[in-house]
Amino acid sequence: MGENETRKPDAGSSTTDVTPATSPQAPDTRDPSAPPQGSIPPPPSESLFELVAEAAFVAVATALLGSIPAALRVARAGGSFLGGWIVSASVVVPVLVLLIYLSHAAGRGFRMLTGQGAGRSTALGLALWAGLLSPVLMFFSSVLKEKTNHRGLGGATFGVVALALAILMALVARRLVSAGRGLVERGASARAVAVGFAAIAVGPLLLLSLPLLRHTDTGPHAAAIASALIDGLILAVATAVAVSFGLGDDLRAKARRIGLPTAGAFVILGFGLLTMSQHLGLALRSGGGLAAALLGGLERWTDRDGDGAGALFGGADCDEGDPRRHPGAIDIAGDGIDQDCDGVDGAPVAKHDSGADVPAAAAATAAADTKPAAVPLPTTRPSIVLVTLDTVRADWTSAFGYKDPTTPRLEALAKRGTAFGAAYAPGSDTQRAFIHLFSGRPLEDTAKDRREWPTLKDENITVAERLKDAGYLTAGVSSFQWISKERGFAQGFEQFVEVFEEDHPERGTTGPQAIRAARAFLEKTASDPKPVFLWVHLFDAHSEYRKKTGFDFGKGEEGAYRSEIGFVDKQLGDLIDAIDASPRAKSTAIIVHGSQGEAFDEHGSTGHGKDLHAEVLHVPLVIALPGDPGGGRRLDASAVSTADIPATIVALGQASPEGVTGSSLLSLARGEAPGKREPVYARASKRFAVIDYPLKLILQERKGRDRTLLFDLAADPGEKRDLSEQRADDLNRLSALLRERFKLKVERDPD
Numbered sequence: 010m011g012e013n014e015t016r017k018p019d020a021g022s023s024t025t026d027v028t029p030a031t032s033p034q035a036p037d038t039r040d041p042s043a044p045p046q047g048s049i050p051p052p053p054s055e056s057l058f059e060l061v062a063e064a065a066f067v068a069v070a071t072a073l074l075g076s077i078p079a080a081l082r083v084a085r086a087g088g089s090f091l092g093g094w095i096v097s098a099s100v101v102v103p104v105l106v107l108l109i110y111l112s113h114a115a116g117r118g119f120r121m122l123t124g125q126g127a128g129r130s131t132a133l134g135l136a137l138w139a140g141l142l143s144p145v146l147m148f149f150s151s152v153l154k155e156k157t158n159h160r161g162l163g164g165a166t167f168g169v170v171a172l173a174l175a176i177l178m179a180l181v182a183r184r185l186v187s188a189g190r191g192l193v194e195r196g197a198s199a200r201a202v203a204v205g206f207a208a209i210a211v212g213p214l215l216l217l218s219l220p221l222l223r224h225t226d227t228g229p230h231a232a233a234i235a236s237a238l239i240d241g242l243i244l245a246v247a248t249a250v251a252v253s254f255g256l257g258d259d260l261r262a263k264a265r266r267i268g269l270p271t272a273g274a275f276v277i278l279g280f281g282l283l284t285m286s287q288h289l290g291l292a293l294r295s296g297g298g299l300a301a302a303l304l305g306g307l308e309r310w311t312d313r314d315g316d317g318a319g320a321l322f323g324g325a326d327c328d329e330g331d332p333r334r335h336p337g338a339i340d341i342a343g344d345g346i347d348q349d350c351d352g353v354d355g356a357p358v359a360k361h362d363s364g365a366d367v368p369a370a371a372a373a374t375a376a377a378d379t380k381p382a383a384v385p386l387p388t389t390r391p392s393i394v395l396v397t398l399d400t401v402r403a404d405w406t407s408a409f410g411y412k413d414p415t416t417p418r419l420e421a422l423a424k425r426g427t428a429f430g431a432a433y434a435p436g437s438d439t440q441r442a443f444i445h446l447f448s449g450r451p452l453e454d455t456a457k458d459r460r461e462w463p464t465l466k467d468e469n470i471t472v473a474e475r476l477k478d479a480g481y482l483t484a485g486v487s488s489f490q491w492i493s494k495e496r497g498f499a500q501g502f503e504q505f506v507e508v509f510e511e512d513h514p515e516r517g518t519t520g521p522q523a524i525r526a527a528r529a530f531l532e533k534t535a536s537d538p539k540p541v542f543l544w545v546h547l548f549d550a551h552s553e554y555r556k557k558t559g560f561d562f563g564k565g566e567e568g569a570y571r572s573e574i575g576f577v578d579k580q581l582g583d584l585i586d587a588i589d590a591s592p593r594a595k596s597t598a599i600i601v602h603g604s605q606g607e608a609f610d611e612h613g614s615t616g617h618g619k620d621l622h623a624e625v626l627h628v629p630l631v632i633a634l635p636g637d638p639g640g641g642r643r644l645d646a647s648a649v650s651t652a653d654i655p656a657t658i659v660a661l662g663q664a665s666p667e668g669v670t671g672s673s674l675l676s677l678a679r680g681e682a683p684g685k686r687e688p689v690y691a692r693a694s695k696r697f698a699v700i701d702y703p704l705k706l707i708l709q710e711r712k713g714r715d716r717t718l719l720f721d722l723a724a725d726p727g728e729k730r731d732l733s734e735q736r737a738d739d740l741n742r743l744s745a746l747l748r749e750r751f752k753l754k755v756e757r758d759p760d
Contacts (some may be wrong), residue, residue: 031300059265061106066268068105069275072098079293079300088292092282096293097300099279101273104303163532185209390479390663391635392540392597394588395654397446398487398577400551400608400617403432403627404726405571406578413562415575418582419601419631426599426633427678428643431722432701433689435652437625438618439491441692442651446544447471447498449655457497465497472655473501475664476542484530484541488519488548502544504530509548520580522548528587535592542662545584547577550607552616567609598633598661603628610725618710621698621707623728626691632657632678639680646723647683648702649674650690653733676727688743690750699747704736706743710753717744 076097083093115710189202283290283304293301307321403409407428408419434442440453440462448455448469457463465471474485484504492498499505508522527545534541550573554566560570562573582599588597605617606625614620633640653671660666660673677683688701695710703723709716719732719740733740747753 027171043176058269062265062268063261064109065102065106065269065272066173066264067109068102069098069268071105071109072102076101076300077360083292088289091651092286092289093293096279096283096289099276100300101305102276104281106272114199116308129163147178204267229677250523277721294671335512346499356510360663365561368485390540391482391661392593393476393481393542393658393661394584394597394599395446395544395658396581396584396601397443397544397546398550398581398601398603398629399546399548399572400607401577401629403430403603403605403629404623404626405574406629408631409629411571413571415560415562416578416629418578418585419629422581422585422601422633424630424716426631426637427640427642427644429630429632429649429674429677429681430643431648431700432602432628432630433648433650433700434603434624434628435650435691437605437620437691437693439489439604441494445655445671447473447500447660449475451652451670452669460493462496465500466494467497468498468628469500470499470542470665471501472658473542473544474668475659475669476662477501477503479662479664480539481542481662482534482537482539483543484527485544486526486530486546488514488546489551490514492546506530514548515551515553518549520547520577524580524583524587527584531587531591531593533683540596540662541593542658547580548573549580552607558564571606598635599633600631600654600657602630604651604652619693619696621691621693621696623722623726626698627726634678637679642680644683646702647677647686648689648700649677649686666716688746690747692751697747697751699743699750701743702748704739704743706740706746706747708747708753 061336062722073094076094080090080094081096084090089185129543188224189205192202223288244487284291290304293304311351334338351366373593405411405420406416407414408416408423408428414420414589435451436442444452444455444457444463444465449467449472450469456466456468458466473485477483483502484506485502486506486508487493487498488508488510493507493509494505506523506526508519511522512519523545527543531541550570552570554569554573556572557576560572560579585599588594591597606623608614608620608622608624609615611624612620612622620659630649630651650671653674656671656673657675657678658664659669660675672687688699691698691700697708697710699706700722703721705720705722705728707718707720709718717733717740718728719734719736720728720730722728
C-alpha cells in the first residue's frame, strides 16, 4: 500500500481505524465566534422575568408536595385539609421562589468551576444525602435519648455515630447518582429516574412526619418545632431534586408564561382563606410546622401594642392599640369589654350582699330564693396555692435579709403569715428539689424510670391526686420541660398548663405566661363551691440570667440574677393580687418557697446540683394561712425542709396522708411553739448534709478518706469557718446521723 493509503486492520487486531499522521485534515467549519471545545458556554439570553417565572412554577409544585404533612396536621387539629394544604403551600411559595432562583444562579457559577452537568449531579447527590441521612439521624437520636441517661456520654456517642452515618449516606447517595446516570445512558426515561430519586429523597421524611400527627397542642413546643424542621427538610430536599432535572423545552416555555400569575394567584388565595377563616388559622397554628412558624413571625412583626398577638397573618388580636386586649387575656366579666378577643364579653357581674362578685346568672338564681347566697366557700378546708420559685436563694431576697428590696411582695406576704428563716431544700439538683412536691416522697423512694430526668410512674399517689380525691379542683402550671405531662407530672391535676411551650424557659421569659394561666384558672373556677389546689412554677431566676428593666440590683452575673429574682417577685405579686381580688380571697392558704439556690463561686462551684453549701440549699419559705390574725412571724432557729411541704398541704386539705413523708409545718405556720424538731437532711452526688440547727455537717465521700465540714449557722451563716477539729463530739454525733440516714459506710478518720 502507498504511504498515504489507509490500512485495513488485521483480523486479530482490536483497532478499528488507524489514520496516518500525514492524511489531509478536514476543513474547520466551526463558527469562529463559538467558544473553544470543552469550555463553558456563555449564559443563555434569558431575562430576569423568565427565570423568576420558571422558579415560581417549580416553587408552586414543590410547595404543594412539601405541604402535605402540614395539611394532614391541620385536618387532625379540626381544620380543613384542602384549606390547610393551600394556606401552608402559599406561605412557603415566596420563600421557595427566592431559593430556586438563587440556586439556579449558584448552579451556573458552580458549573463554571467544575464542568457542565456537575452542578445538577451535585445538587441531586446532596438532596439524596439529606433525604437519607435526616431520618436515620432522627431515629438514632430518639433511641439514644430513650436509652442513655448520661447527657455527656449520649452527646459524644451521637457525634461519633452521626459522623459515620453521614459518610455512609454520602457514599450511598453517590452510588445512587451513578446508577441513575447509567440508567439514563442506557435509554431509561430521565423523568422516570427523577421521580424515583424524588421518592427516595422525600419519602422517608414524609413517613417520619406521620407520628407528629398525634400532636395537636396549641403552642410551639417540641413537637411543633420538630414539625417545622421536618417540613423544612422536605421542602429543601424536594427543591434540590426539582432543580436537579430540567423541565424540558415545552414545559419550560409554559412555566415562563404562567409561572408568575399562577404563583401570585396561589398566594393571594391562601392568604385570603387565612383572613376569612380564623378557625383555619388556629388549626394551622395548632398543627405546627414551617408554615405556622413563618406565620407566627409575620404576626409578631405586626404586633404594634406589644401584647404578643397581632391582627394580621392569622392573628386574632381584636385591638392593636390596647395591650390589655388579646387572645388569652383575662376577660373581666360584665365590663362591656372583650379582653380575650373571643367575640363576647364575660357574664355580667352582680354584687352579693357579702360583697363578693358573682355572675349575673347566679345572682338571678339567688334572687329567686328566699335568702340570697354568695358563692359558698369552704370554712374548714381552704383553697391552697403553692408557688415554687425556681433557683431562688434565701440570702438574696429582701424578705430574708438582703439589703436591697429584691422581693417586696414576698416581704408583704410574710407579714400576713410565717417566714421560715431556716428552710432548706432536700438537694441542690433539680430532680431532688422538685420531685417530692408531686410524689410526696424523696427522689429515691418515688416510683420512676431510670433516666437522668425521670418519668413518674402511675403507681405513685401524687399530692394532687390526694387533694382531688378529697374534693379539690386541681391545676398546675409548669415552666420547665421536664415537669411535663409526658413525664407523668400532670397525674392528679385536672388542668396542667405547660407554658414552656410558649417560650424557651432558659433563653426567654415564662413568668407572665405562668401567671396568666394561673389567673385564668382562678377566674374559670371562681363560682365553683369546691376549694382549689393550684401549683404555679416561676422559672425566670434560673440561668441564663438577664437583667430586667426596672430591677437593678448590681452588675455582672450576680446583679442579673438578683434582677431576675426581683422580676419573679413582681410576677408573684400579680398572682397574689389576683387571689386577693377573687371570691376566695379570705379562704386561700398561700405557700411560697424556693426550689433550691444558686452558687456564684462562694465555695468553688457555680450554679446548682453539685454542692450542699448554704447558697444552694438555703431557700425562702413563707406560709400565709387564711384568717391569720398574728401574721409577721419569723422562725429562724428551727430548721425545716421543703420536703415538709407535701405533708403540710395534705394536712391543710384534710387529705389522706398515708405514704407521705416529711413533717407538717401547719402548727408552726399557726404560731404554735416550735418544740424540738427532727434534723433536716440533704444530698447530692457523693455529698450528704444534716442540719440540726444551729449546726450543719457536710460529708463528701472520697476514695481515701471522707471529707467533713462542720458549721455553726447562727454564728456563721455563710459557712466560712469549719469547726470539725474544735467540736469533735458534735462532728461524731452528726456523722452518725448521716451514715444511718443514708446507709453510708462506717466513718474513717476525717480530714
